[in-house]
Amino acid sequence: MNNDFKIGLVGPCEVGKTTLLERFSGGLFKADYEPTTTETKLDKPYKIEGKSVVLGIKDASGSAENKILQDMIIHSSECIILCYSITSRDSFTQIREIYSRISLSKNGKGAVILVGTKCDLGFERQVSQQDALSLAKKLNLPLLEISTKRMKDVHMVFKMAVFEVCKFRDLQEPVSADKDKCC
Numbered sequence: 001m002n003n004d005f006k007i008g009l010v011g012p013c014e015v016g017k018t019t020l021l022e023r024f025s026g027g028l029f030k031a032d033y034e035p036t037t038t039e040t041k042l043d044k045p046y047k048i049e050g051k052s053v054v055l056g057i058k059d060a061s062g063s064a065e066n067k068i069l070q071d072m073i074i075h076s077s078e079c080i081i082l083c084y085s086i087t088s089r090d091s092f093t094q095i096r097e098i099y100s101r102i103s104l105s106k107n108g109k110g111a112v113i114l115v116g117t118k119c120d121l122g123f124e125r126q127v128s129q130q131d132a133l134s135l136a137k138k139l140n141l142p143l144l145e146i147s148t149k150r151m152k153d154v155h156m157v158f159k160m161a162v163f164e165v166c167k168f169r170d171l172q173e174p175v176s177a178d179k180d181k182c183c
Helices: 017-024 064-076 087-092 095-106 119-124 130-137 154-172
Strands: 004-010 038-047 050-058 080-085 110-115 143-145
Touching: 004 017, 004 064, 004 095, 004 154, 017 038, 017 050, 017 080, 017 110, 017 154, 050 064, 050 154, 080 095, 080 143, 087 095, 087 119, 087 130, 095 110, 095 130, 110 119, 110 130, 110 154, 130 143, 143 154
Parallel strands: 004 050, 004 080, 080 110, 110 143
Antiparallel strands: 038 050
16 A cells, blocks of 8 residues: 655645645744745655555645646646635636646546635635535535635645545555555
């Protein structure tokens, strides 16, 4: 059984991908926005349901200039955490184009999770939960809304990523009675 999981954080600019990575790794919440200019990598040992795994997480800027780097992350990841901000309709409208790039690159080989960030800012909401659910259903993706500020479902995103990869791995490889299933 392979206990290493390759996860990519992808999405438009200013949706909180790097903050999600930083908060998951134990960092403090930073209210001031600092644009990501390079690829960020984190190898994090993690226990999930009593089992030790290593999450190899990569994040890159969502800017158009970094499309090549984003595409490299998409290609090398087993699970893509596709982020948009519930406070930005523009970020949500970009999801379809990014998902198309993921689909072309992965050709059905990998998992994708749709994540709405900044749910603590509900009073600034520009993307309704119904719109998000409709898109998730249309793309056949699991959906979570999270708050990195309040740590709401931050760990759940990565647990879900592990489970989605395990489902994918189990579908790709025949499982015999003497072989451990993923997770």
